[in-house]
Amino acid sequence: MAKTSLDKSKIKILLLEGIHQSAVDTLLNAGYTSIETLSTSLTEEDLIDKIRDVHFIGIRSRTQLTERVFAAAERLTAVGCFCIGTNQVDLDAALKRAIPVFNAPYSNTRSVAELVLAETIMLLRGIPEKNARAHQGGWLKSAKNSHEARGKTLGIIGYGSIGAQLSVLAEGLGFDVLYYDVVTKLAMGNARQVGSLEELLARADVVTLHVPDLPSTRWMIGAEQIALMKQGGILINASRGSVVDIDALAESLRSGKLLGAAIDVFPVEPKGADEEFTSPLRGLDNVILTPHIGGSTLEAQQNIGIEVAEKLVTYSDNGTTITSVNFPEVALPSHPDKHRLLHIHENVPGVLSEINRVLSENGINIAGQFLQTNDKVGYVVIDVDKAYGKQALEALKQVNHTLRLRVLYSESDYQA
Numbered sequence: 001m002a003k004t005s006l007d008k009s010k011i012k013i014l015l016l017e018g019i020h021q022s023a024v025d026t027l028l029n030a031g032y033t034s035i036e037t038l039s040t041s042l043t044e045e046d047l048i049d050k051i052r053d054v055h056f057i058g059i060r061s062r063t064q065l066t067e068r069v070f071a072a073a074e075r076l077t078a079v080g081c082f083c084i085g086t087n088q089v090d091l092d093a094a095l096k097r098a099i100p101v102f103n104a105p106y107s108n109t110r111s112v113a114e115l116v117l118a119e120t121i122m123l124l125r126g127i128p129e130k131n132a133r134a135h136q137g138g139w140l141k142s143a144k145n146s147h148e149a150r151g152k153t154l155g156i157i158g159y160g161s162i163g164a165q166l167s168v169l170a171e172g173l174g175f176d177v178l179y180y181d182v183v184t185k186l187a188m189g190n191a192r193q194v195g196s197l198e199e200l201l202a203r204a205d206v207v208t209l210h211v212p213d214l215p216s217t218r219w220m221i222g223a224e225q226i227a228l229m230k231q232g233g234i235l236i237n238a239s240r241g242s243v244v245d246i247d248a249l250a251e252s253l254r255s256g257k258l259l260g261a262a263i264d265v266f267p268v269e270p271k272g273a274d275e276e277f278t279s280p281l282r283g284l285d286n287v288i289l290t291p292h293i294g295g296s297t298l299e300a301q302q303n304i305g306i307e308v309a310e311k312l313v314t315y316s317d318n319g320t321t322i323t324s325v326n327f328p329e330v331a332l333p334s335h336p337d338k339h340r341l342l343h344i345h346e347n348v349p350g351v352l353s354e355i356n357r358v359l360s361e362n363g364i365n366i367a368g369q370f371l372q373t374n375d376k377v378g379y380v381v382i383d384v385d386k387a388y389g390k391q392a393l394e395a396l397k398q399v400n401h402t403l404r405l406r407v408l409y410s411e412s413d414y415q416a
């Protein structure tokens with residue numbers, strides 16, 4: 001019998017950026033013991049060195065997994081983004097090497113929504129400036145530019161998980177909620193979708209961004225858009241640093257066009273606590289600057305640790321790719337007495353029949369077969385009896401357009 005399924009203790013896992021201990025515990029409980037954790041991200045060069053013998057990598061938003069990194073990652077089997085956004089990963093570079101990428105699409109939604117709501121109230125009252133003055137011995141006791149949230153208009157750009165959650169919380173406080181999204185979205189409560197970004201900018205007292213990093217969202221808020229906002233408006237960005245032109249924002253705060261801002265994400269962010277944070281927004285009154293901690297609550301991080309680690313374990317043990325952001329999604333049953341062949345190939349006609357020809361010529365009985373494709377990749381999973389020869393696996397690897405073949409032992413063999 002061919003021996004290609006790796007012993008779990010030999011499967012190397014690298015977790016970067018201070019991923020929560022719950023991820024380590026989840027991996028250990030599943031039998032994966034070779035886990036290295038680092039509290040920071042790595043530069044591209046350092047990552048290229050480190051990733052060569054790594055099978056699974058876990059990152060957050062800071063680590064850039066580029067084409068060059070994937071090219072060096074000879075053993076990489078899957079990527080876990082312990083966050084929502086996956087813009088830091090070259091998803092096509094991963095896909096063409098048969099590497100599924102997973103994330104935690106909802107685990108920190110609430111944390112971001114709560115932070116934004118809190119910042120909205122603080123900024124409407126001018127608290128950052130009053131707080132700074134008090135720390136310097138000043139006493140800015142004034143109602144000037146201080147407003148209740150009740151009856152103000154909150155404009156949400158991007159009405160997905162976070163935008164919609166924020167909408168519900170904000171209505172509870174008495175905000176009128178408007179939102180703009182490229183997709184028609186069902187309104188929560190009494191919120192209303194507007195037809196254009198321009199309309200939202202003109203009508204909202206507070207504008208908050210909750211869009212992904214996409215070519216269409218890059219620098220979507222610049223000088224032109226800020227000019228459309230109300231005099232004395234407030235801007236919040238806890239989405240991605242590429243969405244707001246930070247120089248234009250700084251200028252609008254200096255000129256008094258905007259009265260306040262809260263920014264959690266920046267075009268360039270420090271790799272870790274040792275690197276200095278620089279920004280044109282530093283030193284401006286009534287600007288809340290936070291170090292990309294929208295999702296950084298213990299509750300969210302603990303849940304994310306478990307969720308993404310479980311997805312990596314499930315893919316490693318069983319082949320399931322449900323919720324992968326770049327890969328054909330297949331939900332697989334357990335395979336107690338069968339070995340499982342995972343064949344990943346370019347999605348071109350004829351590969352499946354070629355695989356079945358090889359199996360038949362090698363006398364391999366198919367106990368179960370599952371197939372899913374996306375526009376680039378086909379993923380065929382075949383459960384087979386345990387008795388097969390090494391030459392059958394070699395022949396499967398030789399099938400034209402094959403990207404990768406993985407073999408998973410039967411679960412009873414794993415437990416043995």
Ligand SMILES: NC(=O)C1=CN([C@@H]2O[C@H](COP(=O)(O)OP(=O)(O)OC[C@H]3O[C@@H](n4cnc5c(N)ncnc54)[C@H](O)[C@@H]3O)[C@@H](O)[C@H]2O)C=CC1
Binds near residue numbers: 161185295296
């Ligand atoms: N600051 C932080 O720590 C965190 C930041 N994030 C960021 O927040 C983003 C949003 O998260 P979710 O709400 O979970 O995403 P989501 O995918 O549920 O929602 C995004 C929404 O934006 C809309 N959208 C896309 N392009 C648009 C455009 N050009 N104009 C208007 N709307 C557009 C989509 O249709 C969708 O409704 C993430 O992609 C991530 O980058 C997420 C979690 C934590």
Ligand SMILES: O=C(O)CCC(=O)C(=O)O
Binds near residue numbers: 083084086292296
């Ligand atoms: O917590 C993190 O490192 C990143 C949070 C974030 O931006 C996300 O979930 O997309």
